[in-house]
Amino acid sequence: MRSPKDFFAPLAVGAPAPLTQVPSRPSRVIHFFDPSNAKMAAKVPAMVGTVDVLLGNLEDAVKADKKEAARVGLVAIAKATDFGDSTQLWTRVNSLDSPWVLDDLTTLVSEIGDKLDVIMVPKVQGPEDIHYVDRLLAQLEAKAGLTRPILVHAILETARGVANVEAIAGASPRMQGLSLGPADLAADRRMKTTRVGGGHPGYLVRQDPPAGVEDAVNAPRATYQQDLWHYTIARMVDACAMHGIFAYYGPFGDIADVVACEDQFRNAFLLGCVGTWSLHPVQIEIAKRVFSPSAEDVAHARRVVEAMGDGTGAVMLDGKMEDDASLKQCQVMLELADRLAASDPALAELYAVQPASSDGSGGSGGDEGAGAGWVR
Ligand SMILES: CC(C)(COP(=O)(O)OP(=O)(O)OC[C@H]1O[C@@H](n2cnc3c(N)ncnc32)[C@H](O)[C@@H]1OP(=O)(O)O)[C@@H](O)C(=O)NCCC(=O)NCCSC(=O)C[C@H](O)C(=O)O
Ligand SMILES: [Mg+2]
Numbered sequence: 001m002r003s004p005k006d007f008f009a010p011l012a013v014g015a016p017a018p019l020t021q022v023p024s025r026p027s028r029v030i031h032f033f034d035p036s037n038a039k040m041a042a043k044v045p046a047m048v049g050t051v052d053v054l055l056g057n058l059e060d061a062v063k064a065d066k067k068e069a070a071r072v073g074l075v076a077i078a079k080a081t082d083f084g085d086s087t088q089l090w091t092r093v094n095s096l097d098s099p100w101v102l103d104d105l106t107t108l109v110s111e112i113g114d115k116l117d118v119i120m121v122p123k124v125q126g127p128e129d130i131h132y133v134d135r136l137l138a139q140l141e142a143k144a145g146l147t148r149p150i151l152v153h154a155i156l157e158t159a160r161g162v163a164n165v166e167a168i169a170g171a172s173p174r175m176q177g178l179s180l181g182p183a184d185l186a187a188d189r190r191m192k193t194t195r196v197g198g199g200h201p202g203y204l205v206r207q208d209p210p211a212g213v214e215d216a217v218n219a220p221r222a223t224y225q226q227d228l229w230h231y232t233i234a235r236m237v238d239a240c241a242m243h244g245i246f247a248y249y250g251p252f253g254d255i256a257d258v259v260a261c262e263d264q265f266r267n268a269f270l271l272g273c274v275g276t277w278s279l280h281p282v283q284i285e286i287a288k289r290v291f292s293p294s295a296e297d298v299a300h301a302r303r304v305v306e307a308m309g310d311g312t313g314a315v316m317l318d319g320k321m322e323d324d325a326s327l328k329q330c331q332v333m334l335e336l337a338d339r340l341a342a343s344d345p346a347l348a349e350l351y352a353v354q355p356a357s358s359d360g361s362g363g364s365g366g367d368e369g370a371g372a373g374w375v376r
Contacts, residue, residue, distance in 0.1 A: 007173060008020055010142075011135045011139075014145075015138035016146055016148055017149070018172075018173035022177075022246065025052070025088060026339065026340050027246065028287055028292060029051045030051075030275060031054055033057065034057055035056045035072075036067075036073050045081050049087055051284055051288075052086070055120065055277075056089070057070070057091070058074065058100070059093065060122070060184075078112035078115045079111075083115065088117040088118065089112075089117055090116070090118040090119070091120065092119075092155075093105060093108070093119055095123045096124075096129055096133070097123075106140060109150065110144045113144045114146060118151045118177075119150055119152055119153070120153040122181065122184075123181070123184060124156070124158075124168055125160045125161050125164065126160060130152060130172050152172065152174040153175075153176045153179065154178050155181040156180055156181060156232065157180075157184035157185045158188045159188050162232055165235055166239045170239075170243045175245050176245055178239065178240055178246075179248040179249070179250045180250040181251075182196065182197040182232075182250055182251070183251065191228070195253060197249075197250060197251050198252055198261075199225050199227060199260065203226050205224050206221050206224075207222040209221065229264075233247070233268055233271050233273065234271055237273060241272065247274065248274065249265060249276040251277050252264050255279065255282060265286060269291050274291065275287065276290075293340075298337045301329075301333040302330075305331070307322060308323075
């Protein structure tokens with residue numbers, strides 16, 4: 001373990017100084033594209049401004065005989081595209097034990113290091129994987145004369161990675177965030193789902209047998225599908241919050257089931273994730289909508305802030321107790337809303353509501369819908 005005194009020192013002579021805080025640019029939707037797929041790649045320039053992150057994927061889902069084409073394609077796209085202020089460029093490199101990753105890192109940092117915001121590293125097992133990437137990136141950045149450090153994002157997709165999640169999150173000042181990789185993780189854990197994320201009809205709880213009924217065990221009983229990913233996402237969120245980095249859901253492979261996709265994204269949002277991956281254009285709007293607070297939540301949060309005055313004590317609002325702690329919850333919502341509104345004019349417009357009165361009348365609480373007492 002590095003001494004805390006050395007933690008923010010560059011790991012190579014001439015490398016840019018590490019950041020002491022992770023930039024909190026919007027990253028509700030990390031849109032994956034395959035740079036070796038000409039049709040998909042051709043769509044990328046037009047997607048700038050419509051997604052928070054465009055991610056050139058070099059790992060799984062890119063055929064082995066297309067790995068070099070994908071790398072070369074990403075370099076060409078990055079050089080030819082102006083990503084502006086509202087869209088970041090990320091990449092997912094091949095896994096650290098693969099024959100491609102060294103060329104991925106050396107090529108991308110030297111050719112387009114000035115354009116790359118974040119490198120996603122798959123199948124991270126422990127802090128040692130991050131330490132390796134950290135030093136190598138510092139050397140490559142120094143060689144390329146970069147002035148801004150490239151950040152690192154780890155995917156949790158092995159049991160060992162999950163067991164080491166806190167150490168991974170805190171392994172380097174480059175750490176930007178963590179994503180869930182449910183497909184690889186399911187395989188590594190020997191889970192018995194063959195789906196890419198999402199629920200499973202067999203993972204459920206069942207209502208008790210009804211009383212006083214013959215053959216009660218076989219009587220009709222309600223069942224409730226449970227979330228296979230709750231434990232991992234919650235652990236990931238805690239590890240990220242502890243280290244001041246960001247948590248993301250990952251892929252939802254059932255592209256056609258946009259309703260279940262939205263449910264999975266919303267669960268992650270409610271648990272503390274700031275964004276998710278989109279694999280297909282149809283998932284982009286879902287992700288942007290779900291990972292942006294609703295106008296109702298923002299309006300409610302503003303009412304609580306106003307009602308709480310100096311921020312201490314307890315008040316009643318719409319029959320509910322609000323105090324210092326619920327104020328902090330509301331501040332989380334408002335900070336996110338402000339951050340998103342700063343780069344998304346539609347959200348700025350949506351959130352531009354003020355309390356109609358300061359006596360608590362009008363409006364409604366939290367998730368109960370917008371109140372009539374809220375005016376522009
Ligand atoms: C999933 C797909 C293979 C589906 O592609 P396709 O069959 O072409 O879908 P459509 O016909 O519906 O496409 C309609 C048009 O949209 C374009 N398209 C499709 N996907 C994208 C995209 N991601 N970005 C931009 N444009 C896209 C098509 O070209 C069609 O265009 P047109 O014909 O002109 O109308 C495909 O969507 C896909 O490959 N998506 C990315 C998959 C991916 O990145 N997978 C890796 C991440 S998930 C993972 O790795 C698991 C994880 O690590 C874990 O362990 O859990
Ligand atoms: Mg994976």
